[in-house]
Every structure is written in C-alpha cells, then in structure tokens.
Amino acid sequence: MKNSTLTRHNVIIAIGGIFLGLSISTGIAFAHGTEMHDKAMMADPQMKKLHAMMPMFSLASAELESALEKGDKETAKAHADRILAAVPDLKKSKPHKNFKQQKKFVEHAVQFDATVASVVESLKKDDLSGAKTAYKKAEKICAACHARFRD
Ligand code: HEC
Missing domain, CATH: 1.20.120.10 (Cytochrome c/b562)
Incomplete structure (x- = not known):
C-alpha cells in the first residue's frame, strides 16, 4: 500500500517535470529569436x-x-x-x-x-x-x- 502510493507520486512528479521542461525550452526558444x-x-x-x-x-x-x-x-x-x-x-x-x-x-x-x-x-x-x-x-x-x- 505504502509503496504503490509512492510510485503514483513519482509518476505525477515525473509528468510534471516533463511539462515544466517543455515550457521552459519553448520559452528559451522564443527569447533567442530577434522577432x-x-x-x-x-x-x-x-x-x-x-x-x-x-x-x-x-x-x-x-x-x-x-x-x-x-x-x-x-x-x-x-x-x-x-x-x-x-x-x-x-x-x-x-x-x-x-x-x-x-x-x-x-x-x-x-x-x-x-x-x-x-x-x-x-x-x-x-x-x-x-x-x-x-x-x-x-x-x-x-x-x-x-x-x-x-x-
Ligand atoms: C525609439 C524608436 C522609435 C522612434 C523614435 C519612432 N518610432 Fe515609429 N515605430 C517604432 C517601432 C519599433 C515601430 C513598430 C512597432 C509596432 O508597430 O508594433 C514603429 C512603428 C511606426 C509606425 C507604424 C505603425 C503601425 O501601425 O504599424 C509609424 C507610422 C511610425 N512608427 C511613425 C513614427 C514617426 C513619424 C516617428 C517620428 C516622429 C517615429 N515613428 C518615431 C519605433 C520608433
């Protein structure tokens, strides 16, 4: 029981991390443009x-x-x-x-x-x-x- 809760948390954190990573990289791509x-x-x-x-x-x-x-x-x-x-x-x-x-x-x-x-x-x-x-x-x-x- 304890273990499965932990795993679920980890999955949620991992997905959150991917979204954060994606939004940061698009933000950076934008800032590098001249227009x-x-x-x-x-x-x-x-x-x-x-x-x-x-x-x-x-x-x-x-x-x-x-x-x-x-x-x-x-x-x-x-x-x-x-x-x-x-x-x-x-x-x-x-x-x-x-x-x-x-x-x-x-x-x-x-x-x-x-x-x-x-x-x-x-x-x-x-x-x-x-x-x-x-x-x-x-x-x-x-x-x-x-x-x-x-x-
Ligand atoms: C410090 C910079 C700067 C100065 C000084 C300046 N402009 Fe601009 N002007 C811009 C920029 C940047 C744009 C494009 C921005 C935009 O339209 O989003 C622009 C756009 C324009 C446009 C197009 C507007 C449109 O709807 O597309 C006109 C007309 C214009 N300027 C007239 C003038 C006139 C006339 C003067 C001087 C009396 C002047 N500007 C001084 C920076 C400047």
Whole structure:
C-alpha cells in the first residue's frame, strides 16, 4: 500500500517535470529569436503600448511639419508638445524586433526627445528656420529607430 502510493507520486512528479521542461525550452526558444510572433507581441503590454502610440507620432509629426512649412508657430508648437508628452511612454515601451537591444532603443528615444525639445526651443525664440532644421533631425531619428526596431 505504502509503496504503490509512492510510485503514483513519482509518476505525477515525473509528468510534471516533463511539462515544466517543455515550457521552459519553448520559452528559451522564443527569447533567442530577434522577432516576436504577433500573438506574443500583443500579449506584451509594453509592445502593445508602442504599437498603439505610433499612429499618433505619425499624425502629430505630419501636422508639425506642415505647420512649420506654413510658418504657423503656435500650431507647430502644439504638435511638438503632443509628441513630447508621449516620450516618457515611448521610453518605457518595447519593440518586437531586436527587442534584446532595449538599451539602444531607449537611446533612440532619448535622442528623439532632445531633438523634438529643440524644435520647441527654437519656436519659443521665434526661430522658424532653426525649428525646421531641428525637425529634420527628429525625422532622421524616427527613421533610424525604425531601421533597427521595425520590420
Ligand atoms: C525609439 C524608436 C522609435 C522612434 C523614435 C519612432 N518610432 Fe515609429 N515605430 C517604432 C517601432 C519599433 C515601430 C513598430 C512597432 C509596432 O508597430 O508594433 C514603429 C512603428 C511606426 C509606425 C507604424 C505603425 C503601425 O501601425 O504599424 C509609424 C507610422 C511610425 N512608427 C511613425 C513614427 C514617426 C513619424 C516617428 C517620428 C516622429 C517615429 N515613428 C518615431 C519605433 C520608433
């Protein structure tokens, strides 16, 4: 009686071990990839956040650019401020491609923050051409970050 209980326990432990082993190895296989599957990406709240915020970046930067072209400093500043307000979230978010290079990702976000802030600084000084130059730099950082972290 005692023996058979022990055996049953051992079988249960062995099966549990196999499941644990399997889930650990699939987890590791995932982490080694440079890209995440869509489902896994959407399950990660920080990746979801990034995906959700990028359309706003796109719209706000298009409006910012067109306001700069028209020389409408008030509107330009409003859109630059909208982008700046989202940067803390950008820094906390995560790309799904090359997600292991999180440090580099944050570096891009920090540079982006600085260039958009300098658009605002130039606008405050009534320096429209300085603002345009700073905006061109910000656009280059959008592109650099996409080149490394977007598929
Ligand atoms: C720090 C990195 C970084 C910066 C800076 C950045 N992006 Fe992105 N962007 C990404 C990543 C990563 C993705 C892909 C993520 C995703 O859609 O899941 C992306 C996706 C996008 C998309 C596609 C959204 C979609 O639905 O697929 C657009 C549009 C976009 N970015 C515009 C911009 C614009 C415009 C700027 C600059 C004003 C910018 N981004 C700055 C990292 C960045």
